[in-house]
Amino acid sequence: MNFASDNIVGASAPVLQAIVDANSGALPAYGNDEITKRIKARFAEIFEHEVSVFLVTTGTAANALALSSAVPPWGLCVCHQEAHVIDDECGAPEFFMHGAKLAGLPGVGGKLAAQDVSAYLRSLPKAVKQMPPKALSISQVTECGTVYSLDEIASLSAVCREHGLSLHMDGARFVNALVSLGCTPAEMTWKQGVDILSFGATKNGCLMAEAIVVFKPELAEALDYRAKRAGQIISKGRLIAAQLEGYFANDxxxxxxxxxxxxxxxxxxxxxxxxxxxxxxxxxxxxxxxxxxxxxxxxxxxxxxxxxxxxxxxxxxxxxxxxxxxxxxxxxxxxxxxxxxxxxxxxxxxxxxxxxxx
Ligand SMILES: Cc1ncc(COP(=O)(O)O)c(C=O)c1O
The missing domain is CATH 3.90.1150.10 (Aspartate Aminotransferase, domain 1)
Structure with a gap:
């Protein structure tokens, strides 16, 4: 028996079938195919919002690229001290942010409290010698298996708006949190002020398919170039998109x-x-x-x-x-x-x- 993680199992049958179904014939490479176009439109439907979507192969790539678009090289990204982005990605976010730093704060049950983030941001000196905070990253589900309520996300996003930060959500277990809260994808994200999401699907049935979903348009501006430089513009991209079609089909x-x-x-x-x-x-x-x-x-x-x-x-x-x-x-x-x-x-x-x- 293996309870080490939710990625110790393979992909689910409908996902594998969707890959097989998408496998034959010639289609344009690098995400210029019909399946990728369809899945991007599907994300907009699911989130009830215009979104830019970038398909990637790992959660680390999704997080690192999402944060690199939200934080300039001189900026600071605040997160929980046990967040995957600071603890488990071998510095990938800092690498792709080209010098920017992650600042980890404590919080019970893996959650950041709005008042703690607010106090921390107020304590930072505002001088050219100090890195200005530019983003807050929260994990939903958290690294302690807890789930932020909608009100908690809204309070954190209010702090972000007050201080001019973008709000990133690491949704490696996104739908597990949705099920837990009984809310819609829109309610758990942009309706509470989330600007950019790492949408995880691998842990819950895909072979290797994650997506960066961008709600704040300016954060998407250079993401295709960033993704290419990270080796994440996938030549047979239709097989990544197909996984997500199989994933979303029939709920x-x-x-x-x-x-x-x-x-x-x-x-x-x-x-x-x-x-x-x-x-x-x-x-x-x-x-x-x-x-x-x-x-x-x-x-x-x-x-x-x-x-x-x-x-x-x-x-x-x-x-x-x-x-x-x-x-x-x-x-x-x-x-x-x-x-x-x-x-x-x-x-x-x-x-x-x-x-x-x-
Ligand atoms: C909270 C969280 N974020 C992101 C990831 C994605 O990581 P990976 O790069 O292994 O897909 C994981 C996987 O363990 C995770 O638990």
Missing amino acids: HWYDNARHANRMAKLLSEGLLGLPGVRMAWPTQANEVFPIVPKAVDQALKAAGLQYLHWTEASLPEGEAVGPDEALIRLVVSFATKEEEIRQALEIARSALSRQAAE
Whole structure:
């Protein structure tokens, strides 16, 4: 059983079928084909807004290119201190921003609070020696598996507007957040002031397909050149676009995310039913972050389960992981089976019974 991430599984059947369907015949290269044109129009429908769309192959490329269009080389991009952009992309955003920096702020459950961002921005000296803040990047779902409410996004965007920052959303798990909030793509983005989005699809069923979706037109101006310089104008682009056609058709993307979120809820509720287990943060999408007795951690590992140990940095005030406990991250996906959840819970339950009997 593997709960290490939601990218440990392959692509879903409708996505693979869409690639096969798009495979035969000759079509213009580099995104000048009909399928790419269709998918760009589909994004505008889905978001109920005119958008510029750039298809890329990784979330890192989407984030780095999106931020490079929002932040000049002398600028600052504010993000959570555990954000993927600052922690897990080997400096790609800074590389593509050509000198600009990321500034990571703390926040419970991976979320930034509007008042903290506001206080930070006010504290920055306004002098030519200091880098001016130009963008705020938030992750939806966050790195702690939590989901910003619409009001929280709106409050952050109000701070951005007050200080002249663009608002970027890293939506690697975009539809998992939509399902969690029960809102539309428009409501979670431009209606709350999001200017540019990294739209993730790979984790939820695609083979390799992500999109930069731009709501603020000036941020799109040079993005095609930036994408080309990053090797992200894909010659057989129709096969990237085809993945997204298969992804969107018949609400497949929603079905996949609903399944993943339901599996996470099942796992979370099952774990909470065990003595000595609590959640570091609420389970709001497809990631579960329990604090478990060490005996459970050891038993899961001994049974060959794959998952990560997680940092305590974003725990709520007063919460701490004890010496006989472990904070772990379990991620489920569109392909996770209920049986796998049941088995994992059984391993944990047996470990606790054995411990109680000793
Ligand atoms: C929050 C977040 N953003 C972006 C990404 C995309 O990264 P990749 O470049 O691996 O597609 C990930 C993947 O782990 C992620 O968790």
